[in-house]
Amino acid sequence: MFDRRVLHLARIAVVSLVLASVILVYWQTAHSAALNPFTIRPAINTQWSNSPGQAPAQADQEFIAGVSQALDLENQPAPVVQRTIDLLKRIRRGAIYDRNGRQLVVDRQGADGTWERFYNEPSLAHAVGYVSGLRIGVTGIERSYNTTLLGLDRPDAQIDQLLHRPIQGSDLILTIDTPTQRLADNALHGKQGAIVVLDEHNGAVLAMASSPRFDPNRIHEESYLHTLLAACDGTTPCQGALINRASQSAYSPGSTWKTVSLIAALDSGQVHPGTIFDFGAPVQGPNGPYYIYTVDGGVIPDPNHSERRLDLTMSYAKSANAAFAKIGDQMPADILLSYARKLGFGKPGEVSFPLEIEYTPSQIAWDTDSLYSNNLLRAATSIGQGEVLASPLNMGMVVLSVLNGGRMPIPYFVQSIREPSGRIVEATRQPGVENIMRPQTAQEVRDMMVATVTRGTGQKAAVPGLVVGGKTGTAQVGGDAAPHSWFVGFAESGGRGVVIAVVIENGGEGSQAAASIFSEIAQVAVGRLGEGAGLPPFIPGGTANP
Amino acid sequence: MEGIALILIGFFALVAFFSANAGMQVRQGLNPLTGLPGALLPPLLVMMVFAVFHYLLRALKLRSEQILFPVVCLLLIVGLVMIWRLRGPEGIWQQILRGLFPGLLAAAFLVAQPVWIERIRRRAVPIGILGLGLLILTGIFGSVDETGARLALKIGPLPAIQTSEPLKLILIIFLAWFIARQSKAAESRTSILFGRLRLPALGHLFLGVLSAGLAALSLVLMSDYGAVLILGCISITMLYAGFETRTFLDIIAIGLIMSLVMGLVLSVTWKIPAVIQYRFQAYQNPWSQEMMMVDGRSTGVTIAEGPGYQVQQAIYAVIAGGISGSGLGFGSPNYVPLAHSDFILAAVVEELGAGIGVAVLFLFAVLLLRIFRPIFRLPPGRVFDRLLLVGIGIHLFTQVFVMAGGTLNLLPVTGVTVPFLSLGGTALLTNLVEVGLVLALIRRQEDTNDHV
Numbered sequence: 001m002f003d004r005r006v007l008h009l010a011r012i013a014v015v016s017l018v019l020a021s022v023i024l025v026y027w028q029t030a031h032s033a034a035l036n037p038f039t040i041r042p043a044i045n046t047q048w049s050n051s052p053g054q055a056p057a058q059a060d061q062e063f064i065a066g067v068s069q070a071l072d073l074e075n076q077p078a079p080v081v082q083r084t085i086d087l088l089k090r091i092r093r094g095a096i097y098d099r100n101g102r103q104l105v106v107d108r109q110g111a112d113g114t115w116e117r118f119y120n121e122p123s124l125a126h127a128v129g130y131v132s133g134l135r136i137g138v139t140g141i142e143r144s145y146n147t148t149l150l151g152l153d154r155p156d157a158q159i160d161q162l163l164h165r166p167i168q169g170s171d172l173i174l175t176i177d178t179p180t181q182r183l184a185d186n187a188l189h190g191k192q193g194a195i196v197v198l199d200e201h202n203g204a205v206l207a208m209a210s211s212p213r214f215d216p217n218r219i220h221e222e223s224y225l226h227t228l229l230a231a232c233d234g235t236t237p238c239q240g241a242l243i244n245r246a247s248q249s250a251y252s253p254g255s256t257w258k259t260v261s262l263i264a265a266l267d268s269g270q271v272h273p274g275t276i277f278d279f280g281a282p283v284q285g286p287n288g289p290y291y292i293y294t295v296d297g298g299v300i301p302d303p304n305h306s307e308r309r310l311d312l313t314m315s316y317a318k319s320a321n322a323a324f325a326k327i328g329d330q331m332p333a334d335i336l337l338s339y340a341r342k343l344g345f346g347k348p349g350e351v352s353f354p355l356e357i358e359y360t361p362s363q364i365a366w367d368t369d370s371l372y373s374n375n376l377l378r379a380a381t382s383i384g385q386g387e388v389l390a391s392p393l394n395m396g397m398v399v400l401s402v403l404n405g406g407r408m409p410i411p412y413f414v415q416s417i418r419e420p421s422g423r424i425v426e427a428t429r430q431p432g433v434e435n436i437m438r439p440q441t442a443q444e445v446r447d448m449m450v451a452t453v454t455r456g457t458g459q460k461a462a463v464p465g466l467v468v469g470g471k472t473g474t475a476q477v478g479g480d481a482a483p484h485s486w487f488v489g490f491a492e493s494g495g496r497g498v499v500i501a502v503v504i505e506n507g508g509e510g511s512q513a514a515a516s517i518f519s520e521i522a523q524v525a526v527g528r529l530g531e532g533a534g535l536p537p538f539i540p541g542g543t544a545n546p
Numbered sequence: 547m548e549g550i551a552l553i554l555i556g557f558f559a560l561v562a563f564f565s566a567n568a569g570m571q572v573r574q575g576l577n578p579l580t581g582l583p584g585a586l587l588p589p590l591l592v593m594m595v596f597a598v599f600h601y602l603l604r605a606l607k608l609r610s611e612q613i614l615f616p617v618v619c620l621l622l623i624v625g626l627v628m629i630w631r632l633r634g635p636e637g638i639w640q641q642i643l644r645g646l647f648p649g650l651l652a653a654a655f656l657v658a659q660p661v662w663i664e665r666i667r668r669r670a671v672p673i674g675i676l677g678l679g680l681l682i683l684t685g686i687f688g689s690v691d692e693t694g695a696r697l698a699l700k701i702g703p704l705p706a707i708q709t710s711e712p713l714k715l716i717l718i719i720f721l722a723w724f725i726a727r728q729s730k731a732a733e734s735r736t737s738i739l740f741g742r743l744r745l746p747a748l749g750h751l752f753l754g755v756l757s758a759g760l761a762a763l764s765l766v767l768m769s770d771y772g773a774v775l776i777l778g779c780i781s782i783t784m785l786y787a788g789f790e791t792r793t794f795l796d797i798i799a800i801g802l803i804m805s806l807v808m809g810l811v812l813s814v815t816w817k818i819p820a821v822i823q824y825r826f827q828a829y830q831n832p833w834s835q836e837m838m839m840v841d842g843r844s845t846g847v848t849i850a851e852g853p854g855y856q857v858q859q860a861i862y863a864v865i866a867g868g869i870s871g872s873g874l875g876f877g878s879p880n881y882v883p884l885a886h887s888d889f890i891l892a893a894v895v896e897e898l899g900a901g902i903g904v905a906v907l908f909l910f911a912v913l914l915l916r917i918f919r920p921i922f923r924l925p926p927g928r929v930f931d932r933l934l935l936v937g938i939g940i941h942l943f944t945q946v947f948v949m950a951g952g953t954l955n956l957l958p959v960t961g962v963t964v965p966f967l968s969l970g971g972t973a974l975l976t977n978l979v980e981v982g983l984v985l986a987l988i989r990r991q992e993d994t995n996d997h998v
Contacts, residue, residue: 002929003922005787006936010918013943017911020950021904027864027954028900077833078855079862082881 089114094149094169096128096141098176099206099415104128105142107169119216121178123185126244127208127357127413128174130216140244141413144356145172148417156421171418172427175204180525184209187517192505193484194245195517196396196411197525200490200497203400203409203432206525208357208393210245248360250389251503254475254510255304255319256488257384259398259445262316264339265327267441273448275312277323282308293325298376300325300383304457316448317456319472321383328382333371336378340364342436343401343408344394353397354430356413362390384473395488396501399470402446403490403499405439408432449489458489460515463523466491470518472510473503482506487514491522496529498522551616552593552600555623559589562627562874569875570631588626588638595650602654603985611988614916617909618966618981622646624906625967628893631874632886637969644971649978656982660990663983667930670723677716684709708972710773711963715976717777718784718937725788726929771822772948772962779944780937787936788929822958828853829958832861853959856883860892860953864903871899887968888961891953906967910946914939920988931987938980 092115096105104124107115117131129140142149151157151169160167184195188211197207218224228241243249265271279302282289290303302321307314315323328336337346344351345364352361365371365387371378380386393411401408409432417425437445449469452458457472470489477483485507490499500518507513567585568578596619603615626646630638656662666673684699689706698706820840827838832854837844850858859882866877879885879893886893895903917939921932942965949964951957963973 002787002926002932006918006921006932009783009787009936009940010915013914013940013947014911016943016947017907017950020947020954020956021907023954023956024864024895024900024903024907024950027861028868031861031865077850077858077862079859079881083862083866083878086878 088150091115091150091167091169093117093131094151094171094418096149096172096174098174098178098181100178101173102178104174104176104178121181122213122215122217123181123209124176125213125216126210126246127176127205128216129357130219132220140357141172141174143358145414148172151420154419156419168420170420172414173416173418173424174413175199175206175415176208176413177206177525177528180521180528181207181209183207183521183524185211185213187502187520188504191507192245193503193507194249194392194501195503195521196246196392196499196501197521198396198400198411198499199529200400200403200492200499201409203397203411204415205411205413206498206528207521208244208246210243212241214241244358245392245503246501247355247391247393248358249391249503250360250363251391251484251486251505252385252475252477253388253390253395254384254473254484254486255321256395256471256473256486256510257388257390258316258319258324258382259402259449259471259488260340260343260345261324261327261331261336261382262312262445262448263343263398263402263437263441264336265331266444267339267437268331268335270331270335271312271327273311273313273444276309277312277315277320277326278309279320279322280308291320291322293322293329293379295325295329295379296375298379300376300379313448313451314456316471317452317458319452319457324382325379328379329375331378331382333368333378336381337364337368337371339436342433343398345388345390353410353433355393355411359393360391362388362394364388385476392486392488392501392503395486396499399449399488399490399499399501401433401436402442402449403497404432405442406437407434408436453489457511458487458515460511461487461489461518461522463491463519463526466493466522466526467497468492468519468522470500470515472515474508474510477506482508485512485514486510487518489518489522491518491526493526496526498525498529500525547612548600548603548616551612552596552619555596555616555619556589556593558620559593559623559627560586562623563589563630566627566631566874569873571875573875584635585630588630588635588642589623592622592626592642592646595647599650599654603657606657606989608657608985608989608992610992611916611920611985614913614981614984617913617916618978621906621909621913621966624894624898624902625890625964625969627874628890628897628967629886629969631897632879632893633969637886640971641969641974645974646978648971649975649982652975652979653982653985656979656986657989660986660993663931663934663986663990666719667723667726670720673716674720674723677713677720680709680716681713708970710770711970711972711976714773714776714780714941715938715980718780718934718941721781721784722788722930722933722937725784725933728788770961772960775948775960776941776944776962780940783940784933784937788933824849824853825958825960828857829955832857832955856889857952857955857959859883860889861955863889863892863896864900864954867896867899867903869900871895871897871902873897884961887963887970888949889953890964890967890969891950894967907946907950910942910965914943917942917984920984920991924987924991931990934983935987938984941980942977 092109093107095103095107098104098121104121105117105119105128108118110116119125119128119130121128127140129142130138131142132138147153149169149172151167154170157167157169180197184197184207188195188209192211194210195207196205198205214228215224266273279291279293282291285301285303287303289306290301291305291308292302293300300321302323302325305318305320307318310318310320310323312323314320340346341351344353345362347368348363348366349361350363352359364381365377371381377386381388397408397411400411410430412427412429414427416427419425446469449471450467451469452472453461453468453470458468458470461470461472462468468489468491470487473484473486473488475484475486483506485504486502487510488499488501490497492498500521502514502517502521504513504517563585564582567580567582571578571580600615626638626641629641680699687699688709689698689700699709700706823840824838824845827834827836827849831849834849834854836849838847838849838852839845845852848854863877863879863882863885866872871877874897877893877896879896882889882892891903891906894906917935921935924932945962945965948957948960948962952959963970965977966974968974
């Protein structure tokens, strides 16, 4: 009896210990992913609105909230946070170089042996982004390439981790050309707006500037953030310094959007370059005569030219609202929408692209159904007013598709990744959008863009010695505020060229402010295309502190 | 066999301390060999003591038990290396000088003089009264630790004694004596009362009341729920093993009486202690963002920040370890509160891996079976000896299981030490005395066999 009961006890005890072992293995296997360092932050889904009435303070506040919460970190269990930070502070995050080997971002070792991030090129603050105080990617390329910069996607780093050797992240080599970038940044000095410079063949980003900007080295200082947000009290228009106006903005694109209408109309066969538009008798206004297009009782004014009759080429070159309003009025909404969607314009948030930075999808209308029923809206949309909202990056991408015969490459920043061993790996490229238009259409649109600069509204954009094409835009923003000034175009020489999109908030006529800035940058940028590809010197062991 | 095992353990000890030292130095960016002599001194000294104990066992011709002592040594080494890594030289010397050396000395004395077991048996009543006195003294004069429990008694300049530890051994001795007496008496009584309930069941009832009262008393006096749990487990299992009942009726009766007494005590204090309330909340979901409740009122602290925090830390330490562990010195076990004592299993798994973690649990299972083994060899008449072994085995097992369960959220967290691993001089001393008792009993049994 006694013996049997002791046997029972022994059995219960052994089974309990086996159970404990099983639970131990259960925690390790079923929950082993729980400790992986975070790689991705909250989507910062804010946009810069061009309506002065709206208080963008909201957007900035959300943005700041994204910073302080650094990837919902607050919602994670304390042990995960502690252990993640522990790991990340001991990793030397990869440096970031421009295409010429100039160091843009680097990790420096502090006195306590942990690493800190330092940004050498504040003009790239928006595109490159910054890492949070917890050294977890928060924005821009720092975010999209977080795992690479931490080295955690390399097998040899995992071995290092296993052997408790210090981990070194991989370096990034960007397509950015610092002289062009600085030029763009200078052009925006004292203004609000954005400039994007892309390689016309592959969409490589040579420069991306947004103004006003911020200092990524100070972003963790609370007082600095307060200063940045000082104007955002809801009474005055907010500066929105943290927003990347090049890709996160939602500006009315004005006449630059006529390129999209033109592509749709030409490619669907609705018009051809020789189609003649007769605008009828002009109306007398306080600033002289202007033409109008009437649709469903609505009137679209066309003050951009004095000719009564223009062919399609010159209608585009002179930005004739009446011609494009008519095109839009007559165009079936299905056709307009199918071309617009391929080029990135749909319902809010509908069409996005696999970009390396935060991107606010452009929109053609708040609700695409209204384009079927509302002819006036469709006509207004065709001239880039209505409810169309776009970022300079997206407008640049439209030109990219024209220059590449109907294929739109996806803009990219990272051309290659350099591992600490010195091995250089090409970055993975996203496939472009194919078959947007027939090559012939693309050629015709391209010719019309050139005509705009040679004979139309974009003459200020011309650069001696370069083939330049483009489209001006003057986006009415309502009220007494001056319109936003747009120019989107390309400049090329000897098979090399750039696409440049410029927007200056309240900058006035697109044919003036924006076109001059375009010309100034194009002059330098095309020449710079031959430069670069020089890789930064490799520092073995990764211990040098520049 | 024992000698070979000890030599292997010696190698293990040196490698473990060497790599713990190297890991800690490398983590600070220093040469891995820095401070090596200081790191190798404790294992060398401890291994020498083990060797002396081994030769003592050989000299005493203790042949039938060659596994128990090496298993204890291996567990001690794992514990010491973790304590050294977590608490540095101060912690390890405290453990060696206050626990390991006196414990092995006492064990050696018991093995050399097994007749003392007989003396202990005869003095079980005074020992029990001594235990009760210690309990009351601690309850009144004991120092309160950070968790609000009154566990330690500090007398003059002497180091503080965790009185709850020897108390468990005293309870084992007292219960073994009492049950042995009752069952002897049972043999002479055959009358049956109320159908199938045998008369000695009254003895059960008395004992049930006594041990429940003792447990409840310590509950009130010490606020030490870990001790209550272990005292309860020891009482129930010893009663279960020791009394020859034909039906479960007796067991049920004991259970009822015990819960009644516990209920009475709790109703006198008018509530379930707050600690138990929120530990159960943390057990249900350590990550819960709900408020921690005491007596139905919110405390303003979420479960995750409050009682769930240590469970989370322990579980994440276990997860962080992986199969092979982070390596000694490379993990972050210091995030786990009390990693050097109650939660040392979490630290072991984090730095040495799930493999070693499971191996440690396996070693405890082996230890338990080796402690139970002599029970089947002792003559049935030696009820006291056999019950002593049951009590000791269950004591070690419950300590391990309560802490392993707490670490893995298999049970609500209750603070007890893990035998042979945790930092704590008195606890280690008690456990080593228990090992000494087991070895002494084995020696007595061998002698008996020789004579027969």
